[in-house]
């Protein structure tokens with residue numbers, strides 16, 4: 001197999017858009033599936049309509065963790081093509097997306113369902129020949145027999161949480177199968193980004209794809225713009241502050257997730273400590289950015305504000321104390337047998353399933369996969385050697401919780417190391433404002449957010465304006481893992497299992 | 511048991527002093543904007559259309575600070591919640607206004623001691639929900655002020671809506687509202703719910719919320735800082751809270 005048919009790009013590097021090769025479909029299919037079986041990650045698969053024709057260009061973006069680069073390939077398809085999902089489960093949600101947006105039916109993908117229940121996709125008739133498109137309206141395969149029943153939950157849930165619809169096929173209390181329906185948060189961000197009058201406004205939109213990962217999203221988009229404008233060198237202080245803000249985001253979210261897990265098993269001490277401690281880290285982000293979610297902080301060329309010695313010391317002093325409190329609150333929980341008993345062997349996803357379905361980020365690492373964009377696809381702005389925090393093998397709620405714990409604590413070390421390194425963070429944190437994007441360029445940008453890798457892809461037109469844009473939240477890869485994790489558990493296990501992934505709804509819904 | 515108790519001692523009492531004392535806000539916090547009389551505003555720098563030639567609409571503002579370049583000054587005033595939409599307009603040359611306290615609204619009469627909130631997230635980016643959730647943690651502990659989140663709309667006095675009301679959430683939102691018993695109140699929380707915020711131009715959303723249902727209180731921000739929201743909730747139910 002000739003592997004050179006792919007267009008190869010490094011993280012934050014751009015190429016002439018014409019370099020993306022189109023090959024014949026069978027060649028495409030076998031090249032892509034072979035690469036995935038040999039260890040490449042599926043980052044994206046989508047269809048782009050060719051002007052004035054019924055032909056779509058199918059484009060696949062893979063990540064090669066060994067060569068630390070991205071591989072792109074394209075092919076043309078008509079109204080149907082031989083689905084990739086049966087061979088590589090990682091394409092599952094992407095092919096649902098393709099069917100929904102284009103009406104193309106990937107044949108051999110049994111039981112394909114819409115992904116977001118988008119109303120005005122403009123496709124008539126759509127892939128399901130729906131008269132009316134209603135969110136969550138899809139037929140689930142039901143179980144037969146008198147003790148089988150279906151439980152439907154959401155979109156509005158009991159707590160303060162985003163909307164989503166879960167349908168469980170149960171046998172008594174036991175969950176036989178779960179299907180997840182999203183799209184309730186769909187606000188058409190991709191379209192808004194394309195119509196944004198300038199890249200600064202687009203950046204503001206990007207930060208709200210998934211509001212708990214704003215820093216990672218902003219970093220990813222800034223890197224994309226830097227690539228499209230021909231490469232912008234981010235000065236060391238800017239790079240360091242990007243790492244710090246994204247690490248703070250990781251600590252805050254991991255802490256919140258662990259606290260919520262403690263709450264779900266009624267271990268109130270850790271639940272309440274973590275709730276408070278999470279806020280302390282958000283407050284540190286606000287010291288940098290003026291906003292607790294880091295909105296507006298990371299910009300093309302670096303970051304918006306530096307920090308002087310006084311603020312550096314303030315952050316270090318605060319972290320000195322809060323880091324210990326965090327460590328203590330988590331240790332308390334992980335030393336409690338009743339909690340461990342509840343987390344252990346629950347919501348397990350096997351390593352094989354995780355690999356087959358392309359589970360990513362913290363959840364993937366908890367299944368033993370070595371996937372971490374900080375290591376596999378290091379950011380173009382250079383980074384201090386990323387921390388790989390190891391993988392746990394069980395794939396259970398406990399394994400995920402342990403990964404969150406380790407990564408939160410190692411992120412605290414990472415931040416303090418940078419702050420103590422003596423690097424001047426108060427000058428030269430942003431290089432000159434980036435030039436406009438160059439015409440007819442194509443680029444891929446990936447940043448490891450706290451859940452997993454965020455991927456963005458853009459193509460510019462002949463005026464250097466972004467004409468095509470894709471944005472993939474790690475949750476799009478991982479919702480499938482929750483469906484699998486629930487099999488054989490009890491419905492009452494759902495809150496803990498769901499929380500242990502803590503996936504984004506809006507990040508998928510766009 | 512002993513471990514839990516000693517852990518409690520180590521972690522200490524951490525509920526902040528607000529509303530008895532002003533909340534600790536970050537140095538770079540962007541609160542209520544003021545516009546100097548001689549400032550020359552440049553609406554084109556604003557991503558949401560909040561900035562006009564001589565005014566700024568906090569209901570659309572995401573407090574990004576872009577307009578600092580053209581003379582808008584962000585103060586530390588965090589008491590941003592308002593009883594009506596028009597109070598969210600900041601006019602050029604205007605000083606910081608007195609914070610409006612109303613003790614005779616229906617909400618104040620019914621909910622001053624106990625306010626039960628059902629939150630619905632309708633589109634948006636989830637940060638508004640996250641910072642509302644924060645009020646339940648022991649750092650803010652809104653329970654001590656008689657404010658509680660309830661699961662069932664039937665138990666709720668008030669619906670707190672976040673997000674620009676995506677088309678896919680419209681039915682669920684309306685059904686939740688319909689399931690509440692009278693009298694019922696609605697709070698629009700965040701730029702998205704108030705005006706559509708960053709998503710105002712999308713064809714997939716239904717905001718502003720007050721065109722869908724009657725809104726009794728508005729809390730600007732993207733997302734509103736927990737101090738902004740808690741102060742707003744206290745004032746919503748007839749109290750007055752905190753100082754600068």
Ligand code: SF4
Nearest residue numbers: 556571572574575577
């Ligand atoms: S701070 Fe508000 S008014 Fe100013 S530019 Fe940003 S969104 Fe517009």
Ligand code: SF4
Nearest residue numbers: 634638700702732733
């Ligand atoms: S107002 Fe801002 S923070 Fe709140 S949901 Fe909308 S985009 Fe997110």
